[in-house]
Amino acid sequence: MTALVLDLQSAARPFLSELGELPSLADPTAAQRTWRARMVNEHVSARVFGALLGQAMAAGLSAQRQTQLADFACEELRHARQCAAVVQALGGAAVAELPNLPAVPQHAEVDPLQALLRNIVSVCCLSETVAVALIRAETLQIGPPGLRSLLDQILADEVGHAQFGWSLLRELAPLPAALEQGLTSYAKVAMDHVIEHELAHLPDHRGFGPAAAQVGVCSGRAARALLADTLATVVAPGLLSLGIDARTPRLSQLCEEFAVPAGVCVIHTAKASDLQWAKLA
Numbered sequence: 242m243t244a245l246v247l248d249l250q251s252a253a254r255p256f257l258s259e260l261g262e263l264p265s266l267a268d269p270t271a272a273q274r275t276w277r278a279r280m281v282n283e284h285v286s287a288r289v290f291g292a293l294l295g296q297a298m299a300a301g302l303s304a305q306r307q308t309q310l311a312d313f314a315c316e317e318l319r320h321a322r323q324c325a326a327v328v329q330a331l332g333g334a335a336v337a338e339l340p341n342l343p344a345v346p347q348h349a350e351v352d353p354l355q356a357l358l359r360n361i362v363s364v365c366c367l368s369e370t371v372a373v374a375l376i377r378a379e380t381l382q383i384g385p386p387g388l389r390s391l392l393d394q395i396l397a398d399e400v401g402h403a404q405f406g407w408s409l410l411r412e413l414a415p416l417p418a419a420l421e422q423g424l425t426s427y428a429k430v431a432m433d434h435v436i437e438h439e440l441a442h443l444p445d446h447r448g449f450g451p452a453a454a455q456v457g458v459c460s461g462r463a464a465r466a467l468l469a470d471t472l473a474t475v476v477a478p479g480l481l482s483l484g485i486d487a488r489t490p491r492l493s494q495l496c497e498e499f500a501v502p503a504g505v506c507v508i509h510t511a512k513a514s515d516l517q518w519a520k521l522a
């Protein structure tokens with residue numbers, strides 16, 4: 242089958258003026274590659290929320306939540322165009338081959354609510370929560386104000402995508418025991434999957450210096466450590482507080498590698514507007 246090509250050259254243009262000039266790098270290749278890969282990731286994320294919308298309809302979620310999912314798909318498509326503008330501002334072409342896209346799992350073997358919640362745990366509570374941590378860390382190093390503001394817009398949306406999952410699970414809590422059990426089995430698979438997926442996308446290098454970090458090419462090693470920290474001290478305890486045990490031997494191994502202290506456990510105790518993290522023994 243011929244590979245599909247994503248060409249956002251003209252779609253990115255409206256974002257270029259907002260972005261303004263970026264500093265010229267001696268070798269912009271790594272930065273162009275980073276933002277092009279990001280453009281692809283953002284673009285393909287839209288189809289995930291499209292699939293979640295179908296599942297949310299089947300599970301009878303409120304019209305407001307269904308609308309949010311449709312909005313999220315549009316936001317991911319915009320993120321792709323924004324990243325495409327960064328590729329162009331760095332002197333590259335916002336064109337890339339799309340990878341083979343596996344279908345979003347439908348989980349037809351379980352009832353519609355569990356099918357939806359399995360994907361919500363995987364997408365919102367794992368992937369999007371990790372994305373929030375990684376992007377937030379990155380914003381601290383960004384130099385040009387136009388790029389910082391672009392990344393802040395993306396970050397605000399990703400917070401909404403993560404929060405959708407956490408708030409939905411909290412709304413439904415306490416979950417019936419059978420659902421807790423079903424979600425726990427799936428969450429462990431999803432945990433290991435997100436670890437492998439992120440490690441495959443976070444290169445094991447220490448960055449290319451401050452000039453590259455200012456345009457978003459940060460240390461992959463530091464990002465890997467943040468991944469371990471976020472999964473172990475935010476995601477796993479958050480899910481556990483909802484009756485879903487996502488802890489796996491692979492997560493422990495990752496924590497050991499990055500010296501995330503064993504025994505540190507935080508629990509998500511409040512609403513989105515009032516985040517509080519309580520440390521357990």
Ligand SMILES: [Fe+2]
Nearest residue numbers: 283286317320
């Ligand atoms: Fe995004």
Ligand SMILES: [Fe+2]
Nearest residue numbers: 286369399402
């Ligand atoms: Fe997202």
